[in-house]
Amino acid sequence: SMNPDLASERQTASFSVEKLTALLDGSTEQTRIRRAVVEAIESDPVFSRENQYFQTQNERYEAAVRKAVHLQKKMHEMGWTENGPEYKYIYRALSGDVAFLLHRVFMRSISVLGSDKQIAKWIPLATQHKLIGSYAQTELGHGTYLQGLETTAVFDTATQEFILNTPKISAMKWWPGDMGRSATHSVVFAQLYIHGKCYGIHPFIVQIRSLQDHSLCPGITAGDIGPKMNFEHIDNGYLLLKNVRIPRENMLSKFCEVQPDGTYVRQGSQQINYFTMTTVRISLISDEVLTPLMKACTIAIRYSVVRRQSKLKPGEQEAKILDYQTQQEKLLPQLAAAYAFHFINDYLQELFNRGYREIQRKNFDMLPELHALSSGFKAIITQHCTAGVDICLRACGGHGYSLLSGLPSLYTKIVASCIYEGENTILLLQTARFLIKCFMAASAGQPVPPSVTYLAAVKHGNCPAKNKFDFLSPDIYTEAYQHVAARLTSSTAAKLQDLIQSGVKKHDAWNQCTVQLVQAAKAHCHYIAVKNFAETVEKLETKAGIQKIMKHLCDLFALHGIFSNTGAFLHDGYTSAAQMDMVTASYLDLLAVIRKDAVPLVDAFDFTDKSLNSALGSYDGQVYQRLYEWAQKSPTNQMSPAYERYLKPLLHNMLSKL
């Protein structure tokens, strides 16, 4: 029973959906493996998310724990291993709705920061799930500023132990996942004190709960931080430490060690720590940010071709809402962004792999560029994708606002990505600091990393476009983006210099430039994203219509960015007002072109109905039936005892007495 309004959209695809899916997956073989994982997970009732929108926070947590335990069996049963090709698809197939995610972070920290002896002791225990690990860094009073953490670890030479304390309420660990009710152990970050001297932040392994009865260990107070905007399935927790003693061997000591007499020995580079953060930022983009935007696009675009409302022409049938220009202008740029960011994710992964190889060869030269790009892209991708999901939600009107559409939970979850793993503004300022540094170096004729060489050669020409078709040339728009990014960086660098030369102190001057520095960092990343999309399209094979449709999306992504931010391009006259009108014309033309392939373009994301879990976005487009069927299952329609016993008589009473 395919909705005919949806079926008709699929008949006219200009390209092979299956080929595009394989391109997104990396190969047809990858697509096959992914589908097999999805099939195995979705056919197992323990992993069902069917009742998710009806569950309380406790029920969500309990289900997530059951799933995590069941997943171990499932993996064994299916022969999936952590190093196998299936592994990376499991999390996506579960839609992230599973417990013990911090267990992996716990293991990764030990692998990266622990000595060989520590790795040999803890990793097998963790791998065999003889403990459940968490990672306790953030405190009530400190998130982004790690140096300000207030938890202390004082070395006691007499007993060869560290004594851990959270001496103030603001020192309490807050937010660690799996901490509220699950974890037995945690890596805890604390200020190290030896003989009264502070040596800064170090990681310690601390046992939180008994392995016998799961009760809290002596000196430990821990619990759940309560309701959040989403992440009901995770027991984000708090942790208070009162004179908790751990052996000297529990300080992770690959880079720093406290010897029995209290001698502090630092060895190796601390820079590698930042590399771990870089890994996390890059790895979250795909699962936590792109997937939700792709799902939201799928839901909103499918809904927009089965929803008919009002008439485009008098006397005709009501129109599909996707035929309205305003609806196209909401949704299609989000679709283009999803593809743009998919390809930039490939770019970042490749850069990361290259960087990792260099680091293994003890060459740390790529670290600053990698840090700047991973920070900046984490920020702009999370911000764009969050805005995109929000637009998709609102574009579905009232039905989008129902939890049953799936869109509210996509939004409330993705918005957290703007905050966690580095708050976006802070990250963009780190990218900006790199840009300013490179701009200064480049201006002084020094060499700079490849992604910023363009800063050295700010061109003073104007955009050469003569008509609206010229703006479908990647050279034209990529150069415009480059020009804007270079101008914003150089003008902010100049402002910074002027302030300092006029006597403003360096730190004040920096603060007074931060709004503009953020703009420069965004422009830089936006430029790289456009350039990368254009270069990716260039390399695609021309068969099966793939390159053609990707070229349209690339154009749309680029022109939408100009159309939404015309001032940056007009400011110094690089683009004239007449050219801006050409941009607008080409941009609006493209909407109508891409609209024709909108449904095939979201079909290519290849989400199953179960993974979308949406009454609006199903493959068959039976929207109204599904909304009605689901609503009937809601606990609000299974009257609670309070309603029956208390409220119904009260209503009746009220009616007769008042």
Next chain:
Amino acid sequence: SMNPDLASERQTASFSVEKLTALLDGSTEQTRIRRAVVEAIESDPVFSRENQYFQTQNERYEAAVRKAVHLQKKMHEMGWTENGPEYKYIYRALSGDVAFLLHRVFMRSISVLGSDKQIAKWIPLATQHKLIGSYAQTELGHGTYLQGLETTAVFDTATQEFILNTPKISAMKWWPGDMGRSATHSVVFAQLYIHGKCYGIHPFIVQIRSLQDHSLCPGITAGDIGPKMNFEHIDNGYLLLKNVRIPRENMLSKFCEVQPDGTYVRQGSQQINYFTMTTVRISLISDEVLTPLMKACTIAIRYSVVRRQSKLKPGEQEAKILDYQTQQEKLLPQLAAAYAFHFINDYLQELFNRGYREIQRKNFDMLPELHALSSGFKAIITQHCTAGVDICLRACGGHGYSLLSGLPSLYTKIVASCIYEGENTILLLQTARFLIKCFMAASAGQPVPPSVTYLAAVKHGNCPAKNKFDFLSPDIYTEAYQHVAARLTSSTAAKLQDLIQSGVKKHDAWNQCTVQLVQAAKAHCHYIAVKNFAETVEKLETKAGIQKIMKHLCDLFALHGIFSNTGAFLHDGYTSAAQMDMVTASYLDLLAVIRKDAVPLVDAFDFTDKSLNSALGSYDGQVYQRLYEWAQKSPTNQMSPAYERYLKPLLHNMLSKL
């Protein structure tokens, strides 16, 4: 135990907070009355919202019903009446967390659309709460396009009844508040058929549930539509009608009547129907849109002066996060917008009252302007305020993401205002239609309403500002806004004309211009908002520092709008790039100025801790204590039976067996 970081902010206020509160309320007497209502409501435990963030949808609904019933007693006890001066403060004091809100819409529809006889019969029953009314317009398949509603009411001459049906699944009524479990009656909109001929949409009073035992009446299927992004306290419902018969007298018949023989008689004007919609759109701005933004600003700004993170200068104490320019740039424009929209709300109320007086004198001339302004402002205010609440939430980092901050529920509720009572894009296009019509009329030398006379005289000069201080002159920036609004309207009108002259059909041409029409409508409303703010400031008394700080906020509101949308001002060269740099400089300067008064400016909104219900925004700024205390009360820390019985052993099992 006032947090000293918060106390210090209050000591340096440049104006009298109490005087500003009185200005916002309208008078010191109004402030007194409001506070008395707040005090009476908040001291009554039945109205407590303390556990709100921990409750399920069923618990929220049940509490809201209890509150609604209790409110009747309270009003009687306090001597408050629906016509008394206290009434308008009750809803705000309850933070809208109460049931039976549609009961008033039910009554209003009968008052406006019913005959004298119908009013005499139904209004006393409703006033005495002998029934609970709802209002059923929206269907699964139709929201904005009322002509498309599919519910039918067929007149049966033999029995003198209407037979009501929802013939298709898409005809099912969907979303009506109080319908899911509470209402006994509803005004139902249906297509009227007499002798096989359709007469369009008409309102009918239909009984839904028994007044004896509250069971559903024959032919009625009704229930709750399930979980939503917010509004857990409201039982938004669905309604299926199968051959439900109601007497002829139940069609609301002030304007249209069906006589016993089936003769259809229309009398009076239908235009007044739109006026009801206008009323609703204007009335929701204050309670549903401005109050949430003001609360979000209060929470985020208070938090930003007690949260210290990182150092502005090396060696110093960690800085209050509000001292960072980027944090100021997030929050202070939202504060300025809250004030700007407060004053535009006054303007709209006054316009509405004037319009209402004219209508009573049978003069409908003001209706088009009133419709255009109420539509446009409903759209831009809900959009700005929703974005503002979102910015406040993210600006509080992880703690903002906790439900205990109060910010997530403010966001998930206010975002609905962009959708209900007219979806924003649809509304902006109605404003745009009015603008185009007036522009054509003005170009032809015909008279147009006062708010659009400026369209007649598009000036071709340039912005005369010579330095950054000139941009603190309301004449300079108001004129710039006016220029942009006029330019966008005239250029879109020209595009529309060109398309039609080149042979594109009128409706297609309109659709091809809608993205730009929306821009024009927004620019028009933004211009009026800036102009109104500047005129309001002009009229304020200069005493007690009020005018001075309001002038700063007005400047900030105006310059933020330019800074965020530079392209519109640069496009035709009205503002030069050099002038735009002056705007930026003045804008950034203003942030530092207003930052000093930020806390007093939110204190003036005069929210109590109970009404904010926020662990971050309390008057005393004891943020961390409150987060910890509240988290401990969470149901996630009162282990559920499932956890204790099933999961704890499972975890233990897992640890020992795997």
